[in-house]
Amino acid sequence: MRRVVLYEGFERFWHWAQALLILTMMLTGFEVRGLGLHLFGFQRAVALHNILAVTLLVLIVFAIFWHITTGEWRQYIPTRKFLREMIAFYVTGIFKGAPHPVRKHRMAKLNPLQRLAYFGFKVLIIPVQVTSGALYYYYPNLQHALGWPPASLWVIAVVHVLGAFGLVAFLIGHVYLTTTGHTPLTNIKAMLTGWEELEDDAYFDET
Amino acid sequence: MPHPPRRPSPPLLRRALQALLGLLALPFALAQEPAAAPPTAGHGSYTILHVAKSRRQTSDHSKFQVLKGPFKDSDGPAVTRACLTCHMKAAEQVMATSHWTWNIAKDGKDGFGKSTLLVNNYCISIIGGNTESCARCHAGYGFKDKSFDFTKPENVDCLVCHDTTGDYEKEKAGWPNPGVSLAEVAQKVGAPTLKNCGVCHFFGGGGDATKHGDLDDTILKAPRAEDVHMSRQGAGMDCIDCHASDAHKVGGPNYVVPADRREQAKFAGESVSRMSCAACHSDSPHKSYILNRHYQKVACQTCHIPTYARGTLPTNTFWDWASAGRLKNGRGYKEEDANGYEKYNSIHGEMIWARNVRPSYVWYNGTLKFTRLTDRITVPTDGRVILNPAEGSYTDPNAKIWPFKFHEATQPFDPILQRFVAPYTAGPKGSGAYWGDWDWDIAIQKGMATAGLPYSGQHSFVKTTMLWPVTHMVAPKEQALACTECHKRNGLLAQVPGFYLLGRDHGTGVDLLGFGVILLTILGVGIHGFIRFSHGRH
Ligand code: HEM
Numbered sequence: 001m002r003r004v005v006l007y008e009g010f011e012r013f014w015h016w017a018q019a020l021l022i023l024t025m026m027l028t029g030f031e032v033r034g035l036g037l038h039l040f041g042f043q044r045a046v047a048l049h050n051i052l053a054v055t056l057l058v059l060i061v062f063a064i065f066w067h068i069t070t071g072e073w074r075q076y077i078p079t080r081k082f083l084r085e086m087i088a089f090y091v092t093g094i095f096k097g098a099p100h101p102v103r104k105h106r107m108a109k110l111n112p113l114q115r116l117a118y119f120g121f122k123v124l125i126i127p128v129q130v131t132s133g134a135l136y137y138y139y140p141n142l143q144h145a146l147g148w149p150p151a152s153l154w155v156i157a158v159v160h161v162l163g164a165f166g167l168v169a170f171l172i173g174h175v176y177l178t179t180t181g182h183t184p185l186t187n188i189k190a191m192l193t194g195w196e197e198l199e200d201d202a203y204f205d206e207t
Numbered sequence: 208m209p210h211p212p213r214r215p216s217p218p219l220l221r222r223a224l225q226a227l228l229g230l231l232a233l234p235f236a237l238a239q240e241p242a243a244a245p246p247t248a249g250h251g252s253y254t255i256l257h258v259a260k261s262r263r264q265t266s267d268h269s270k271f272q273v274l275k276g277p278f279k280d281s282d283g284p285a286v287t288r289a290c291l292t293c294h295m296k297a298a299e300q301v302m303a304t305s306h307w308t309w310n311i312a313k314d315g316k317d318g319f320g321k322s323t324l325l326v327n328n329y330c331i332s333i334i335g336g337n338t339e340s341c342a343r344c345h346a347g348y349g350f351k352d353k354s355f356d357f358t359k360p361e362n363v364d365c366l367v368c369h370d371t372t373g374d375y376e377k378e379k380a381g382w383p384n385p386g387v388s389l390a391e392v393a394q395k396v397g398a399p400t401l402k403n404c405g406v407c408h409f410f411g412g413g414g415d416a417t418k419h420g421d422l423d424d425t426i427l428k429a430p431r432a433e434d435v436h437m438s439r440q441g442a443g444m445d446c447i448d449c450h451a452s453d454a455h456k457v458g459g460p461n462y463v464v465p466a467d468r469r470e471q472a473k474f475a476g477e478s479v480s481r482m483s484c485a486a487c488h489s490d491s492p493h494k495s496y497i498l499n500r501h502y503q504k505v506a507c508q509t510c511h512i513p514t515y516a517r518g519t520l521p522t523n524t525f526w527d528w529a530s531a532g533r534l535k536n537g538r539g540y541k542e543e544d545a546n547g548y549e550k551y552n553s554i555h556g557e558m559i560w561a562r563n564v565r566p567s568y569v570w571y572n573g574t575l576k577f578t579r580l581t582d583r584i585t586v587p588t589d590g591r592v593i594l595n596p597a598e599g600s601y602t603d604p605n606a607k608i609w610p611f612k613f614h615e616a617t618q619p620f621d622p623i624l625q626r627f628v629a630p631y632t633a634g635p636k637g638s639g640a641y642w643g644d645w646d647w648d649i650a651i652q653k654g655m656a657t658a659g660l661p662y663s664g665q666h667s668f669v670k671t672t673m674l675w676p677v678t679h680m681v682a683p684k685e686q687a688l689a690c691t692e693c694h695k696r697n698g699l700l701a702q703v704p705g706f707y708l709l710g711r712d713h714g715t716g717v718d719l720l721g722f723g724v725i726l727l728t729i730l731g732v733g734i735h736g737f738i739r740f741s742h743g744r745h
Contacts, residue, residue: 034695034710035718042690042710046497090735095742140500150601154707158714165721169728176732180739 006109006196011072014063015191021056022167025049029164053133060126075110076119083112094180104198117174125166132160269394276390283348283383284361286393291360298360300455306346306368308357317579324579324658326627328594328616328671329412329526332580335629335654336640342381344407351380352657368403369396377406401427401437404446416520420564420612421679425518433517434680449482458482484508504706506571506607508678510688514563515612515677521548521560522612529617529668531556532645539642554632554642556617566610566677568703572599575674580660583625584669591670601705608703612675619651623663630654 007015028049031037040048067073085101090113093101102111110118135142135156142148181187182197190196268274273289291298305311305320312318319325321333321341333341342350347362349355356362366375366383375392376384383389405424412418416425426434431441436449450459459482484507491499501510516522532553534540539553548560575595578584586592599606619628630647631654634640641650647666655662693700694710701711 032694032710033713042694043495046690047495050497095738097742140503144503144604150706154712154714157707157709157712158717161714161717162721165724168721169724172725172728172732176736179736 003195003197004106005194006104006106006190006198007194008070009194010062010066012191012194014059014066017059018056018063021052021059022171025052025056026164026168026171028052029161033161050137053130053137057130060130075108076115076122078116078119079112081112083116086111086113090180104196106198117170121170125163125170128159129163129167132156132163136160264397268396271394274390274393276393278389278393280385280387280389281378281383282389283364283366286389287348287361287363287365289393290365290396297365297455298363301346301363301365302357302360303454304456306455306457307363309345319577324581324660325577326580326594326629328614328618328673329418329523330632331528331618331627332629332654332658334580334658335651336631336657337633337654339380340633343377343379344410345381348381348383366392366396367406368399370403371395371397371400373402398445399447400445404450408446412523414523416516416518417523418614419675419679420515420522420524421512421677423516423518423520423522425520426679429518432683432686435683436681437679449486504601504607506609508676508681509566509568509608509610511681511684512566512610512677512679513682513686513688513692514565515610515680516562516564517680517682519562521546521562522564523558524561524564524612524614525557525559526555526614526616526618527557528619529556531641532647534645539645553645564612565699567613567674568608568610568700569597569674570599570601570603570606570703570705571597571609571611571676572603572606574598575676578627580627580629580658582627584620584627585625586620586669591672593672593674595674597674608700610677612677614673614675616671616673617668618671619647619666620669621651621663621665622667623665624661626660627669628655628662628666629658629660631657 027037027039028045031039031045032042032049039045067076082102089098089101092098100111102108104111136153139148139153139156143150143152178187178191179185181190186196271293273292274286276285278285287298301307308320309322310318310320317323322338324332324334326332330337330341336352338353338355339351346364346367347355348364349362364377364381364383366389367377370392372392372395375387378384405422405427408419409415409422409424409426410417411422416423426437429438429440431438435441436444437446447457450457452458485502488507490502493499530551532539533551534553540551541549541553542551544550544560546560549558550560551557575597578592578594584592597609597611619630620626621628628651630641630650631639632641632650634643636643638644639646639649639653641647644650648664651666652662652664688699691710692698694708696711698711700708707714
């Protein structure tokens with residue numbers, strides 16, 4: 001075993017900032033939707049939601065830059081290798097104390113299921129949310145300029161809200177799965193400190 | 208086991224990180240709602256209007272020999288002749304306006320206004336023989352029936368608009384009250400103030416505050432909270448500061464509004480009529496971009512006039528002609544409710560009065576479709592005829608959500624000819640007028656004959672609604688509607704159709720689906736976790 005920096009400074013910052021942003025956007029979004037939350041007050045919630053949206057966009061731009069320049073984006077390429085084993089592990093193996101079917105590498109820190117989930121998160125949920133949100137925000141301008149039918153805002157809102165619910169579900173599953181590490185807190189600690197104990201690995205012998 | 212060397216973060220990255228962290232904190236700082244500001248006094252007397260006002264007068268009318276008279280009692284035309292010796296074109300100008308014609312003829316024939324075939328649900332119509340008493344508010348002398356000569360300049364009443372003494376009063380057919388010293392009034396003429404306009408416009412519907420609900424004479428002594436513009440403690444504006452005039456044509460009749468409300472003046476003086484809020488306030492007066500964007504679909508009045516009739520006087524909201532004519536010992540009588548408001552009067556029927564009334568909100572593009580006495584009416588299944596429905600919808604780029612006073616009534620109707628009727632109401636016993644003889648059939652017959660319209664001889668009563676745009680009594684900004692008055696489930700716009708509204712509309716089943724997904728996730732995670740931990744494995 002060796003302790004390695006699994007998550008770099010920026011990655012950790014990006015992760016937690018994004019988490020905070022999305023969490024606050026959930027709260028403000030569901031508050032303005034009128035689902036019974038009264039945290040900020042409507043006007044402040046709207047203002048916050050919109051400012052957070054811009055912040056999230058800036059963060060996303062930085063994150064994309066980071067992923068490209070560091071090559072970390074490759075970690076998210078979906079793969080079918082060991083996918084079946086991973087599913088089997090979560091469905092049965094984990095209950096019997098079976099070993100994790102894939103080992104974490106510094107350069108392959110995501111298992112095939114994670115790859116799939118985060119890939120979907122990054123190319124589907126977030127873009128849908130960002131796009132529908134932007135359309136929502138600029139709807140008055142667009143509707144006026146392009147003569148969109150009145151129902152279009154309804155469609156935008158429904159997509160945006162379904163995306164928001166999707167994010168909540170994602171968050172629940174995500175938080176739960178972090179507890180399936182070596183100990184329930186191993187993974188979260190790693191994302192906080194960056195350090196995680198990995199089994200010896202050829203990649204790092206090179207450094 | 209040695210730790211692998213940690214890659215040092217380059218300083219550039221660290222700086223970028225710090226910048227991002229700062230950015231992250233920014234939203235919370237920006238989103239601080241401004242603490243409720245203490246009520247301010249508004250622009251007060253700083254407006255350009257006041258500067259202009261003190262300079263308006265360029266001569267002293269008390270020095271003019273021709274205004275010293277003497278004038279005979281009630282001889283208004285003699286005063287007008289005196290005015291015209293200098294203001295040669297004034298009468299001609301007035302005679303081209305609706306204050307004189309009571310008819311804004313768009314198509315050359317029957318247009319809009321009191322002397323046309325339009326029907327309302329207060330006093331119904333003046334043309335069924337009521338002209339003489341209604342003409343108390345005509346800007347002329349002697350308008351008592353159709354025979355009135357609309358071409359005679361000396362019949363124009365200059366004083367009613369230009370009196371500054373407050374002593375001038377008009378009687379039937381618009382003649383001056385014989386008790387008024389015309390010479391005294393004539394020597395003190397000036398620009399119209401609230402009071403001049405108010406003597407008629409505060410008293411629409413036959414009494415103070417009765418008709419409009421956003422105009423009554425409490426405005427003369429109102430605190431700023433009642434009307435930020437007209438209150439002397441507010442901007443202290445006069446009607447004509449917005450209703451600017453051009454050659455005596457006073458801007459802003461509601462019958463004929465600019466076709467496109469968007470194209471209105473952006474600053475005072477850009478056009479003759481300053482009939483839009485934007486003319487002075489611009490179309491983006493809020494600090495918040497989001498609030499400013501409401502301008503596209505929401506009239507300023509909608510948020511800034513949270514309720515009307517905010518003075519001490521109630522406005523009439525229901526007028527039941529059908530119950531008029533109950534008599535005690537053969538005489539009409541009145542009854543008051545607990546507030547001292549007239550709840551019954553034999554000449555009008557039952558009435559409801561209210562203060563601080565929440566407006567009704569509808570799409571409105573500036574056009575109200577009025578009903579005429581000659582229109583064939585199909586009474587809708589709910590039995591309620593809307594006399595002047597507002598045009599506009601969400602898809603109409605000129606329409607906005609506007610606040611209205613909805614005035615409900617019952618009024619006489621000819622069920623055979625399917626038309627509204629104009630009864631002769633104001634007249635003495637024996638004249639056939641309803642208030643003299645209490646007989647609807649005779650009153651309607653007389654009225655329709657005077658108006659030159661057919662009547663089947665049968666009448667019924669039909670429920671009617673009239674829409675009165677609410678635009679005065681703008682409240683201090685602290686009292687404007689809060690977001691959630693509309694952005695909530697059953698808010699003020701619950702009934703306004705045609706669009707998706709954040710917080711009001713949820714989309715059928717969307718939340719159900721969403722909560723279903725969340726519930727399933729929780730269930731799945733719960734079961735998984737339960738098995739995991741009960742097997743002693745994490
Ligand atoms: C860049 C990303 C996003 C943008 C640009 C955006 C934009 C918007 C806008 C413009 C609205 C209308 C209310 C307002 O003006 O604030 C809105 C509503 C909403 N947002 Fe977002 N949003 C984004 C991300 C999110 C996220 C991440 C969530 C939740 C996880 C979320 C949840 C909601 C919800 C629930 C509503 C209420 C929709 C309704 O009831 O019609 N949004 N969003």
